Amino acid sequence: MSYALTQWRAETPGCATRLHLNNAGASLMPAVVHDAITAHLRRESLEGGYEAADSAEALIARAYADLASLVGAAPRNIAVVASATQGFALALSSVDFAPGDVLLTSSDDYVSNQLMYLSLAARRGVRVVRCPDAPEGGVDVAAWDALLRRERPKLAALTWIPTNSGLIQPAAAVGARCRAAEVPLLLDACQAVGQVEVDVRALQCDYLSTTARKFLRGPRGIGFLVVSDAALARGDAPLLVDMRGARWTDADAYALVDDARRFEDWEFPYALVLGMGAAARYASDIGLAVIETRAHALAQQARDHFSRLPGVRGLDRGVQLSAIATFTVQGRVARDLVLRLREQRINTSAQSRGDAVIDLDRKGAETLLRVSPHYFNTDEEIEQAALALGRLLA
Numbered sequence: 001m002s003y004a005l006t007q008w009r010a011e012t013p014g015c016a017t018r019l020h021l022n023n024a025g026a027s028l029m030p031a032v033v034h035d036a037i038t039a040h041l042r043r044e045s046l047e048g049g050y051e052a053a054d055s056a057e058a059l060i061a062r063a064y065a066d067l068a069s070l071v072g073a074a075p076r077n078i079a080v081v082a083s084a085t086q087g088f089a090l091a092l093s094s095v096d097f098a099p100g101d102v103l104l105t106s107s108d109d110y111v112s113n114q115l116m117y118l119s120l121a122a123r124r125g126v127r128v129v130r131c132p133d134a135p136e137g138g139v140d141v142a143a144w145d146a147l148l149r150r151e152r153p154k155l156a157a158l159t160w161i162p163t164n165s166g167l168i169q170p171a172a173a174v175g176a177r178c179r180a181a182e183v184p185l186l187l188d189a190c191q192a193v194g195q196v197e198v199d200v201r202a203l204q205c206d207y208l209s210t211t212a213r214k215f216l217r218g219p220r221g222i223g224f225l226v227v228s229d230a231a232l233a234r235g236d237a238p239l240l241v242d243m244r245g246a247r248w249t250d251a252d253a254y255a256l257v258d259d260a261r262r263f264e265d266w267e268f269p270y271a272l273v274l275g276m277g278a279a280a281r282y283a284s285d286i287g288l289a290v291i292e293t294r295a296h297a298l299a300q301q302a303r304d305h306f307s308r309l310p311g312v313r314g315l316d317r318g319v320q321l322s323a324i325a326t327f328t329v330q331g332r333v334a335r336d337l338v339l340r341l342r343e344q345r346i347n348t349s350a351q352s353r354g355d356a357v358i359d360l361d362r363k364g365a366e367t368l369l370r371v372s373p374h375y376f377n378t379d380e381e382i383e384q385a386a387l388a389l390g391r392l393l394a
């Protein structure tokens with residue numbers, strides 16, 4: 001084992017007792033993240049919650065700076081939110097859709113995002129247009145471009161790395177087309193942040209939503225939304241703002257704050273903010289290029305090993321594949337396999353049709369087993385997990 005790998009594993013106490021291949025669900029927190037959270041909870045218990053937030057002001061500012069530098073933004077562009085879904089919903093709510101307005105998206109967008117599009121269609125008369133896929137999988141960028149020009153969407157929305165397959169969508173190419181057509185882009189980067197290099201300037205998106213708990217290795221219950229300077233300058237704001245996002249200036253008047261905090265709530269889990277900041281710093285210190293290369297190689301190894309097992313079919317398609325490997329197992333319900341593997345302290349996850357109706361139907365799969373390694377996993381762990389699944393299927 002390399003020196004770096006030994007160190008990453010030593011810094012991740014969960015590695016000692018679990019074989020964790022569910023980083024697309026929630027990763028194992030490194031000790032520095034856990035410590036940042038508990039240190040602030042202790043501060044709150046000793047000083048009082050409001051007083052502790054004041055004492056930790058510099059640490060909180062540093063957390064914003066670390067999140068910003070992780071994604072190539074400035075602290076003024078960062079809004080801390082409860083989840084990727086909440087960030088995505090806040091960004092959607094900042095668009096004043098009128099009946100007949102078009103929202104351009106993909107067939108592989110995340111389930112909750114698809115539900116929000118359908119809700120906008122039902123409640124606001126928005127027309128949801130899904131771009132066709134290229135033959136090798138992922139949106140066809142030329143078709144996306146043509147739809148931008150033909151449909152003049154009010155908003156384009158794309159899930160960069162879907163939850164239900166190994167696909168990586170061509171986010172930067174889509175961003176460039178959206179910018180050229182002057183159509184705002186909302187990018188769901190929930191599975192991307194902490195897994196691949198993210199630079200909002202190169203992506204040319206107006207909004208980017210993400211969570212802490214997945215490949216970033218932060219805590220559950222928190223995420224962040226990146227709001228571009230262009231969106232802030234346009235005066236974009238969520239439909240409903242609170243006293244953090246705006247000032248009540250007169251009986252019938254309010255003024256938005258200048259920065260992305262107009263997307264935040266006043267009440268805040270500061271311990272989790274500090275944990276998420278520590279996770280951003282930890283990932284940046286390791287380097288996203290190193291993380292991406294290792295995680296993607298381990299997922300490819302999982303594809304190779306698992307697909308050789310009898311009755312197992314790999315489901316991943318796309319020009320570029322992520323750290324998520326997915327399989328369907330003939331005659332087996334994936335959730336049952338997940339529970340049987342968990343009995344052996346091997347963490348994986350399962351999805352069923354309702355998690356990705358379009359993708360699972362076209363792949364002819366009822367349920368799927370998802371294996372999502374990260375850079376701290378080892379080659380031996382992938383082999384061990386494949387052996388364990390092989391024994392279950394024998």
Ligand SMILES: Cc1ncc(COP(=O)(O)O)c(C=O)c1O
Pocket residue numbers: 024082083084085086110112159161162163188190191210211223
């Ligand atoms: C691609 C993608 N987007 C959004 C989400 C939702 O994230 P959250 O549960 O933090 O709202 C997930 C969660 O699995 C996801 O995989």
